[in-house]
Amino acid sequence: MKTPKKVLVLFSGGKDSSATVVEMIRAGYSVTPFTLQIGRPELVGPHGDSAADIRHLELLKAFPEYVSARRVILGGTYLLRKLAIEKTNSTHVVYPLAITLVFLSDAILYCLKNGIRDIACGYSAYQAKEDRYIEQRDDFIKYTKTFLKEYGITLHTPVVKKTKQEVMEILDHFGISSNSLESKAMFGAIPFDMSKTVKFWNDSIPICREYIKNKKAMPYK
Numbered sequence: 001m002k003t004p005k006k007v008l009v010l011f012s013g014g015k016d017s018s019a020t021v022v023e024m025i026r027a028g029y030s031v032t033p034f035t036l037q038i039g040r041p042e043l044v045g046p047h048g049d050s051a052a053d054i055r056h057l058e059l060l061k062a063f064p065e066y067v068s069a070r071r072v073i074l075g076g077t078y079l080l081r082k083l084a085i086e087k088t089n090s091t092h093v094v095y096p097l098a099i100t101l102v103f104l105s106d107a108i109l110y111c112l113k114n115g116i117r118d119i120a121c122g123y124s125a126y127q128a129k130e131d132r133y134i135e136q137r138d139d140f141i142k143y144t145k146t147f148l149k150e151y152g153i154t155l156h157t158p159v160v161k162k163t164k165q166e167v168m169e170i171l172d173h174f175g176i177s178s179n180s181l182e183s184k185a186m187f188g189a190i191p192f193d194m195s196k197t198v199k200f201w202n203d204s205i206p207i208c209r210e211y212i213k214n215k216k217a218m219p220y221k
Helices: 015-026 051-062 078-083 095-114 131-136 138-149 164-173 194-216
Strands: 005-010 029-036 072-074 118-120 154-156
Touching: 005 015, 005 095, 015 029, 015 051, 015 118, 015 164, 029 051, 029 095, 029 118, 072 095, 078 095, 078 194, 095 118, 095 131, 095 138, 095 194, 131 138, 131 194, 138 154, 138 194
Parallel strands: 005 029, 005 118, 029 072, 118 154
Antiparallel strands: none
């Protein structure tokens, strides 16, 4: 039997990233869920489990041979400070893009250290209509692909053309929770100027490159 290729899925525990896990498995990959945690622990329910915990366990039950039992949880504030917090009073900061670039940079580092050449995320066109999900717009998906390509990594967006109903049907079919479990994004309510988003991205990429370069030589689990 052919060994499946590895993919790192950017995993929030939301419906779209969970459906992305399913779709990548159906495409022949084995999945490592990768969660970014910045500033505060995940919100948990009465039994001490978060949305990501719940859906990870459900995915493991449905696909025990193809989902890693270990959900990788990483995060620190250094790059976020460099991209956003330290610039708040001196330039226009687009926080959704800053968070996205922190997520991508740490995901790139994990892939480079672990021989993974594919990253998948739950970007969806139905969410891209909202400004707070600007990273899911077609133009920023292209920018993301270009950034990852610098490191020999391919981006997959298997649910990007699916409707919300289609995403829920994928989850329901495999016994994964399709009800709302996710919490609000930490910086989701901070407004930004849409006309300055591309400049913010372009100005931030060199900082991310330097971060990745410096971290590559350090121990990274």
